[in-house]
Amino acid sequence: MAELHLALLSSGPAHGYDLKREYDAWFPDAKPLPFGQVYSTLGRLVRDGLAEVVETRSEGGPERTVYAVTVAGRERLQAWLAEPAPPTATGAEDLVRKAIAALRTGGRASSVVADQRTAHLRAMCALTATPSGGDDLGARLARRYAVLHLDADLRWLDEAAAALDGTSTTTPGGTA
Numbered sequence: 537m538a539e540l541h542l543a544l545l546s547s548g549p550a551h552g553y554d555l556k557r558e559y560d561a562w563f564p565d566a567k568p569l570p571f572g573q574v575y576s577t578l579g580r581l582v583r584d585g586l587a588e589v590v591e592t593r594s595e596g597g598p599e600r601t602v603y604a605v606t607v608a609g610r611e612r613l614q615a616w617l618a619e620p621a622p623p624t625a626t627g628a629e630d631l632v633r634k635a636i637a638a639l640r641t642g643g644r645a646s647s648v649v650a651d652q653r654t655a656h657l658r659a660m661c662a663l664t665a666t667p668s669g670g671d672d673l674g675a676r677l678a679r680r681y682a683v684l685h686l687d688a689d690l691r692w693l694d695e696a697a698a699a700l701d702g703t704s705t706t707t708p709g710g711t712a
Contacts, residue, residue, distance in 0.1 A: 539616035541577045542609045549590050549604040564675050565682050578603055646700045653693040660686045
């Protein structure tokens with residue numbers, strides 16, 4: 537997340553509130569960025585020499601510290617952008633953890649999978665029922681990623697439900 541803060545700062549000096557607002561605009565369908573996380577990350581960036589405090593303002597309200605990215609911060613951001621993100625096919629997502637835990641503990645695995653499928657369908661409906669970000673290409677791309685991720689999860693949930701029912705024709709290697 538530190539690198540994302542550097543990306544948010546790359547357009548110019550800003551205070552934490554600006555970064556939070558910009559993050560929430562970049563990723564409108566994601567969980568909003570907590571203020572505490574913004575300021576703790578900014579503190580670490582300053583400590584590590586990747587950002588610096590350029591001024592403290594008091595514009596008729598509470599005092600606001602303005603931060604800017606440093607040369608080292610820009611270099612770190614560029615290095616992060618150049619490195620491909622690792623695929624997240626580790627099975628460590630909460631969805632998989634809950635289903636496997638329910639299966640392994642004699643829990644209600646079929647019910648957990650069915651409930652999760654319902655929650656995913658609701659989330660997909662909500663994403664596809666609202667405007668896709670208008671002219672903001674970044675917001676449209678983030679929304680499309682979210683929809684496709686939900687779609688992949690739904691396919692896995694369908695396979696898990698079939699396996700739990702004993703009707704699956706899919707082998708562990710993923711072929712029918």
